[in-house]
Amino acid sequence: MNSPSVPGRCRRRTVTAGAAAAVLALLAVASPAVASAPAPAPPGVQRSLEALVSELGVPGALVTVREPGGRTVSGAAGVGDVATGAPVPLDGEVRAGSNTKTFVAVVVLQLVAEGRVRLNSNIEHYLPGLVRGKGIDGRHITVRQLLQQTSGLPNYSDYLGEDVRHFEPRELLDLALRHPAAFRPGTSWQYSNTNYLLAGLLVERVTGHTLAQELDTRIVQRLGLRHTYFPAPGETALRGPHPHGYYRDAGHLLDVTEFDPSWAWAAGQLVSTNADLDTFFTALLTPGRLLPAAQLAQMQAATATADATFGPGARYGLGLVSRPLSCGGRYWGHGGSFPGYETRGGATEDGRAASVAVTEQVTDSARRQHLDDLVDGALCEAAAAAR
Template sequence: MRRPSPPRRSTAARTLAAATLAVAGLLPLAVAPAQATPPVDTLAKGGDHDYPHHELSPELQAKLDKTVRDVMKKAGIPGVQVGLWMPGKGSYVRAFGVADKHTGAPMTDDLRMRIGSETKTFTATAVLELVDDGLVGLNDPISKYVKGVPNGNHIAVRDLLDMRSGLFSYSADSAFIRAFLKNPKRPFAPKELLGYAFKHRNQFPPGSKFQYSNTNYILLGLVVEKVSGKSLRDFIEHRVLRPSYLDHTLFPQAAEFPRPHAHGYTDQTPTGKVADATHWNPSWGWAAGAMISDLHDLKHWAKDLATGTLLSPATQAKRLKVLPTGIPGAGYGLGIFNVNGWTGHNGSLPGYESLTIYLPEQRATLVALLNTDILYKGEEPSTVLGKAITSVVTPKHVYYLPPQK
């Protein structure tokens, strides 16, 4: 599944079709220097409460250290946080490289990062909680909640959740792309985003095929607000973040970015020149990609998401029923994917990428946070890293999403 982000360079939209679930971020700060400080790795400072405290074997740690450094070097990744928790084998938590290319400040495992399309897992959970409350039906037409949606009488809430609505993704609209690149600090309102999408004809009849579209999740955010009477931000705070004890995760109101955080670097600029996107306004991603979190919160969220801590067993079973995406080894459910056995989501927006996945078979969790979204040979850097790590620790379950044409 691919990311919902603006285009690479100014030539064409980076269409978030179906190969790496993600989104984008926003503000042109200082341009990064030509050479980054050499990677430095640091041991974790945080504790683990639902896994054994012992670390992986020294041999496996050394192999993973080399694997991560090799990926960083070839893909040009400034900094990475990696957390791997494998019951019965131990844990591995490291931070490599730099959090700020200008100052050379090291990456550490306690820095907050923008998580892009992982926001969809929180939005989907909010909707599914309303399903459990009896206030929303998965088969309800979106027209029941939001007026003016093309073919809205035939597009169900379920079609939005599992990316089968046929609605055009606003983030692939040329006018949106121009507006974003002209001023990435500017705010976007949800209905403004829908305006970019609704200018286009629907791509296919609802339910007939998979196509990743940020438009789906903007609509789902509006469903939550209409039914609950609360802002999406407040609903997620009270019904998702607090019950899961995610104290370092938030849905920002605008471009705020609580410290400590890492700087993020992107080449999604009018000229293709690398820029510091740390403070770009993520409102354009809203329910599809605006959230912020950290390594240790995402470790706990991976398990809650995959096991359905906040939902009824029946609703969780519906969430986990993945349908084909057309991508080998990858299926998509209700705001969640399964890639070769790993369940979770990834995220991307200018300057940042993330990957949070859980392997039920081994009760293993992998979280990776990167401070760049610059592609490596057409691949998302989070995919390159995830593939390399899982090839080492779970060779029968390798996480991989091929580049989309």
């Protein structure tokens, strides 16, 4: 997701590029102890993970792969704390960014299955008078268009700048509505966090509960996700073992692990782990686990081309991205980009899943492609291992 620049007040430590390189060099010698696990990642996956650190310069990287029979393997590379050289926790918590959108879309589709929400109803029906602006009218924007990013609503996070104070969702919506629509609803596709801001408000209005409560009850508890949660208001630290997250500024790595994530809310506030994300996406593709078959089919009706945002061949369904695999077939996931962390991953319908996280928000195409290639390679290796 688009995210604001990191202001000075978010900087816990400043580490020079030289010091970081020295720590990473030391870790390369000790890497077997850092990445050790009862079920290590396949060699090809581990090499790709280490290349993220040694060749592309991210401070830390971690991966978890689920094979079709349910066996899980994990790997890590780099450091979990640049200042101390502490190892990367094999399944450490990270800010999962826009993977949150898939969780929110699942809750909305559960409400559709319960007859409490209709995908083709306009958002005005659920949030009367709330969505108005230049070229913007909630009477002409459907719930489906919000979930599929075809509403034309401006992206509020494009206008945040360096302001990462605590935000209420309505403040973020007001910020978006000061700007004109990008296109008439349903006539094009454009990624906008504002769509999921409204989806979160819809969930709260229909259920009478907070979005955090609904995510926890309907998904987290149902699947037994041990390290997935929606941070409480004012909560700035991660609760469990985690690698530190960094922002790169003029050759320095700034520790941005702890700050208020409320600016992301329903579009990207979730905290999770690779293993929990693998569990979530695997369950999502199993009819009846999270969604009835009819709603899952609607979610997977990925008719919107999303190449510019998610890479060649990507298509966007209802909060779910479909991507082609080099070994044949497709996988379903989302991915997230958040100050300090970048995540990629997804699952296939035969039970494979892979999630990778790095401890720096990735803004260049080379490193993004490497992350996508790593997921592709992990899922293809899992298919080969199952033969």
